[in-house]
Amino acid sequence: MTPDRLSALAMFAVLVGGLVWLVRWVRQSLSWRPVWDRFRREPLALAGLAFVLVLVSVAILAPVLPLRDPNHGYYELLPLNGRPLAPGATFLLGSDANGRDLLSRTLWGARVSLIIGCLANFSALALGISLGSVAAYFGGWMDMVLMRFTDIMMAFPVVLFSIALIGILYSSGLHGNLLVIAAVIALFYWTAVARIVRAQVLSIKEKEFVEAARALGTHPIRILAKHIFPHLMPIIIVYGTIGIATTITVESILSFIGIGVQPPTADWGVMVNDGVTFMQIAPWLVIVPGLMILLTVLAFNLLGDGLRDALDPRERALFRGAIGGVAAGGGGLATGQRATLEPGLEVAAPGTFEVEEASG
């Protein structure tokens, strides 16, 4: 067994084990069980979850599955005029004009999209939460400086600026580097998170237990980490899921215009780009990866929606106004929408968190 396959199987085992453990823990947890019960009753959310799980599993297991090499061109199987093969016996989903197996490329492309999507999302969350909570907690000039900086970053048209940035990187040979692409996407996405987090922290910091901790002389960073951060969980969970949809979309756009992942690496955006010239004689080259992008984004959105509803059905309307306005606008990236959440408007969190020991 090659190291690739070994690590794939190991990761899959970790994923399955982790999920099993999570479900069991949630079911016996007093505070989270109601969330899970509410979530289970939403069929669309479950559908989204199922799709995401299947996608992630397939992406992890790709080296183990009996797939052809996604980058190898089977020219010998193409007809003399080089016409791409339609879906059929040789290639389940057909081939592209280079004789590459579309099914294999689609599944391997899932890895690239998910990796970049998750990396970008995670970095954006980390950056947004840190900056937002620091700005809100310390207030004053720090708040002003950080928020104005956020405003400036939010005003940039993401795709255009990514083109410029990656264009600069082109000469240093870093184009196509997954980490770089994820970093560029994160560079713009963190602003939406920061604004929401700031609003939340502004309201939480007025609460009694925070005041109590402050009175005891607890260090501000410890207050942020131990007392305030847990209240951000709902936002983190929702953004963690809906955000991936946004980052995957942006990554596909960048690859489509040619500045994201480089050919021959299989990636949905690249596949759509390659397929456009052949669209009139081989439409499956565009339909298959395009449909995958659509379904993945839809699934993550449904999952995030379901989580948001499950986390607090009472505040559904208000919460929707806060988070939904940003998520619906594609994470606020493409449209530059700004989330408005009045300071002081509470987002109720699951019951137990309201009772807190004011420990140092």
Place this chain on the structure above:
Amino acid sequence: MKRRPTAWLAVMAAGTILLPACANNTPTGGETPTSGGTLTISFKDDLKTLDPAIGYDTDSWSIERQIYNGLLDYDGFTTNLKADIAEKMPVITNDGKTYTFKIRKGVKFSNGREVTADDFKYSWERMLDPKTNGPMTGGPFWGVLTGSADFFNGRATSISGLKVLDPNTLEVDLDTPNQSFLNIVAMPFGFVVPKEAVAAAGTDFAHKPMGTGPFVLDKWTAGQLIVLKKNPSYFGTKPYLNEVDAQIGVTPEVAILRMQSGQMDLPQPDINIPSAQYVQLSADPKWKNRVVTTPNVDIWYLAMNPTMKPFDKLEVRKAFNYAINKASQAKILAGRAVINNGIQAPPMPGYVPNYNPLGLDANGQNIQKAKDLLAQAGYGPSKPFPPQTLVYPKANADSDREAAAVQQDLAAIGVTVNLQGLAFSAFLDVTGKPNTTAFSYNGWIQDFPDPSDFIDPILTCSAANVTANGSNVAFYCNKSADALADKARGDTNATERLNLYKQFQDVVAGQDFPWVPMYSTVEANVSSTRVHGYHLHPVWPLVVTSIWVTGAAASASAS
């Protein structure tokens, strides 16, 4: 519309020449040409220049052909030369070293002035003048003129071999006889330009051209549109069209879409239509009869520079010759390529059919031999082959795929190849400089139909001895092969000459291997239903004088 007698005669005359040449084109016999109308064509990029001393690409030559004339031209759609501004074919004396041209009376530039022999001497000296910075300065083709060497290095202010005997007689002296000299004279570099227009334009003659041709440049909006209008005082056979509009900045795919919706007549006429569109149009019953094809006189090859490691080892170059799947390349071009293991193209006299000195299989490969040769050269698990960069021109969607296929073929024998696609002008820069590019993907299309055109500018020692803008991109130099080419250049015995060129091919493609020759292409172009009389010329990228249009004008929006 009233038919003018001269137009009718031209059709009759052209018909007798056109029929054999149009063997694979849709016959348009029985239709009568109509005068007037506008032809809309497209180019992907803005033209670099319309100065015939400088232009050396199919875009520039397509338009230059309509604005200028030279002493000689090709007869109809054949490869035979005929007199154009010259009254008749030149008198050749002195063992092939002296050509005397008589110039027709009454040929006028579009500013009204009559052309004289002085104008030709001026135009040719300007074209070869180092100050003009054209590609012909320094020797390729025109270096055979007596006195050109002194002119190139500044020791003389004019070329002694160009003698104006009287206003209508030009004598041209050569150092040694050259069987392809008349073809050289027929190249656009030999077109005549008026010195007062050049002076008036200052440094911008490239954008303010003036010649004697059937059309004049009416308007050139940079990056957008070029408009040519009929020249009423043209001395030759008048074209049917009144106007030619060239939309610029249109990709071939978009140009074809425009053609299908009636907004374009000839999409990108000077280059092959992309494979995807070719397959699509050939399968479409409405369009498949509008596609015309003709074999190109070209050779596409990988150049390996023997002056740069690791290509200094013969085994490495041979190994690469066994490794490339040429059938895949043909499929990428939608079948419009013929595998070619030599250096001459199929339509060229002297082409050796089924030339296969290495005994390659039907795909052009022998993978085991390739691996063996690499092992012989000392490469293996303990000494892996150093990764190479394949430099290729990004001409259209097919170029990336061609390069990717080469990358895959070499990976199969254990060679890692990185791809570097460049815009065409950047590609010419880096491949034309010595010691810069070790491995590149190239194509060479004929300048004129003579085997020397595939040897002198691209495989001789003098072509390798340049500091920039070289065409011998492998920088190959073999003195004994050179001797064969020198001998052949002036040889008046046609059979002996072709034999010498075949021997040259044996040295390059059977012994030294600076190239991996891959294939020769078949040109496919498409025209809208308005267009009649459109044929592909064996030498010129675009001929417009035989075309007439019918029906509603293409809604030429220059947007």
